[in-house]
Amino acid sequence: MPDKPKIGFYWCASCGGCEESVVDLAEDILMVTGAVDIVFWPVAMDFKKSDVEKMDDGSILATMVNGAIRTSEQEEMARLIRRKSKIVIAYGSCAHLGGIPSLANEFEKAEILKYIYSDAPSVINKEETYPLTEFKHNGRYVTLPVFRNIVRTLDQVIDVDYYLPGCPPTPKLLKQAVLTLLSGELPPKGAVLAPDYALCEECPRKKTKPDNVSFTQFVKPHMMLIDKEKCLLAQGVICMGPATRAGCEALCINGNMPCSGCFGPTSRVKDQGAKILSSICSNIEAKSEDEIDTLLNGIPDPVGTFYRYGLAASLLRKKIQEGK
Amino acid sequence: MLSSDKKWEPRIIAFFCNWCTYTAADLAGVSRLKYAPNVRVIRVMCSGRVDPQFILHVFASGADGVLIGGCHPGDCHYSEGNYKMLRRFMLLKRMLKKMGIEEDRCRLEWISAAEGEKVKSVINDMVEKVRKLGPLGIPKRISKIDKEIKIIEKEINPEEAVEHA
Ligand code: SF4
Ligand code: FES
Numbered sequence: 001m002p003d004k005p006k007i008g009f010y011w012c013a014s015c016g017g018c019e020e021s022v023v024d025l026a027e028d029i030l031m032v033t034g035a036v037d038i039v040f041w042p043v044a045m046d047f048k049k050s051d052v053e054k055m056d057d058g059s060i061l062a063t064m065v066n067g068a069i070r071t072s073e074q075e076e077m078a079r080l081i082r083r084k085s086k087i088v089i090a091y092g093s094c095a096h097l098g099g100i101p102s103l104a105n106e107f108e109k110a111e112i113l114k115y116i117y118s119d120a121p122s123v124i125n126k127e128e129t130y131p132l133t134e135f136k137h138n139g140r141y142v143t144l145p146v147f148r149n150i151v152r153t154l155d156q157v158i159d160v161d162y163y164l165p166g167c168p169p170t171p172k173l174l175k176q177a178v179l180t181l182l183s184g185e186l187p188p189k190g191a192v193l194a195p196d197y198a199l200c201e202e203c204p205r206k207k208t209k210p211d212n213v214s215f216t217q218f219v220k221p222h223m224m225l226i227d228k229e230k231c232l233l234a235q236g237v238i239c240m241g242p243a244t245r246a247g248c249e250a251l252c253i254n255g256n257m258p259c260s261g262c263f264g265p266t267s268r269v270k271d272q273g274a275k276i277l278s279s280i281c282s283n284i285e286a287k288s289e290d291e292i293d294t295l296l297n298g299i300p301d302p303v304g305t306f307y308r309y310g311l312a313a314s315l316l317r318k319k320i321q322e323g324k
Numbered sequence: 325m326l327s328s329d330k331k332w333e334p335r336i337i338a339f340f341c342n343w344c345t346y347t348a349a350d351l352a353g354v355s356r357l358k359y360a361p362n363v364r365v366i367r368v369m370c371s372g373r374v375d376p377q378f379i380l381h382v383f384a385s386g387a388d389g390v391l392i393g394g395c396h397p398g399d400c401h402y403s404e405g406n407y408k409m410l411r412r413f414m415l416l417k418r419m420l421k422k423m424g425i426e427e428d429r430c431r432l433e434w435i436s437a438a439e440g441e442k443v444k445s446v447i448n449d450m451v452e453k454v455r456k457l458g459p460l461g462i463p464k465r466i467s468k469i470d471k472e473i474k475i476i477e478k479e480i481n482p483e484e485a486v487e488h489a
Contacts, residue, residue: 277376281415319422
């Protein structure tokens with residue numbers, strides 16, 4: 001009997017939700033394990049880096065890598081996986097666009113370390129002990145990976161073949177992706193394995209979305225009782241639906257929460273944040289600068305709202321540091 | 325300031341509305357008004373055509389400033405285009421500030437077809453302000469930061485390092 005195709009899973013800077021989404025395949029995971037051999041999945045099975053190193057180059061059919069890239073160790077693993085796999089799939093928002101971890105690109109590395117190791121209210125660090133990448137103790141060296149200056153998407157570090165979007169991707173999309181891989185009929189390189197239209201298209205509230213929304217105020221979901229039938233934008237709640245790729249089947253909307261944009265933009269949009277900004281501002285009713293200004297106070301954190309899952313993949317990528 | 329840019333000159337991209345500011349720039353030209361040569365003008369049919377993505381793209385591609393010129397409020401040939409631009413501009417400015425891009429690097433002005441003189445004064449003023457700020461140089465900054473990942477690339481994957489370099 002010929003060997004079953006080999007599949008791997010790996011994680012970098014991520015929360016673990018992507019791994020969970022694999023388990024969420026439920027019974028279908030039996031279909032997957034029946035059809036493929038999982039040869040690398042550190043979160044669930046006991047594999048070491050050395051096991052991967054021993055494999056032949058290109059011997060894994062596909063590896064799904066979740067998580068953004070922040071450390072030298074993640075870079076090293078990503079490169080090793082790239083060499084051993086025919087296909088590398090960026091799995092989930094963080095690998096695809098930087099995800100929530102890439103909101104750290106709003107801050108400098110030194111600022112982050114200082115907050116985490118000194119200034120955070122729960123920290124007492126009178127000796128100002130900071131992590132070192134190398135430390136000698138009893139004649140032995142202990143090492144830590146290097147913490148890079150910026151959070152990167154997977155494709156800013158290695159060549160990526162496909163993207164499975166979402167925070168996390170839905171089991172349905174994962175199952176479809178595995179079936180596509182096994183069918184051998186591969187989509188064009190660089191494809192995002194989800195529909196290429198905006199979420200509003202598949203949203204059950206689309207009928208109630210007015211052509212001209214005409215915002216008179218912006219409200220956060222906790223500030224009002226949200227009508228369960230009506231388009232969220234029509235209620236003044238920022239919904240990323242118009243600038244976000246479909247494929248989740250409007251999970252958040254069905255939970256009566258606005259879309260926060262985790263599937264990233266469609267292929268025609270370069271910068272998801274600029275796109276939603278454009279769409280929202282066109283629809284503000286106010287015309288005078290004062291009125292507009294007051295209204296915009298309803299969006300206190302535009303970067304965190306519009307680039308929640310994709311600052312690393314945005315046009316600017318990171319905050320500009322003065323003088324550098 | 326980036327020390328390597330000794331002979332640096334500000335580079336500003338301007339999006340001018342066809343019906344007013346672009347015509348005004350033309351007028352400034354035929355009236356032989358002198359203004360700083362640092363601005364490259366892109367003609368758009370209406371300031372409302374300026375997608376905020378254009379502005380970010382221009383910054384990310386190495387411009388030091390972006391100037392948008394449109395018809396005065398009430399005069400837009402498509403009636404509301406300049407109001408759309410105004411609202412986008414106001415939110416974009418808040419965002420740019422958070423991303424560390426100084427206020428003077430992005431400017432919106434209403435300039436009618438008759439205001440050739442205003443084209444001159446706005447451009448000269450903006451060039452001076454951007455000159456004071458120094459280069460923004462986003463491509464340079466990013467390639468400098470991206471050097472940090474080339475090290476491992478070379479150590480582990482000498483062949484790939486060439487491909488991705
Ligand atoms: S804006 Fe949000 S709630 Fe309204 S139709 Fe689009 S996805 Fe649905
Ligand atoms: S036509 Fe000039 S701003 Fe709209």
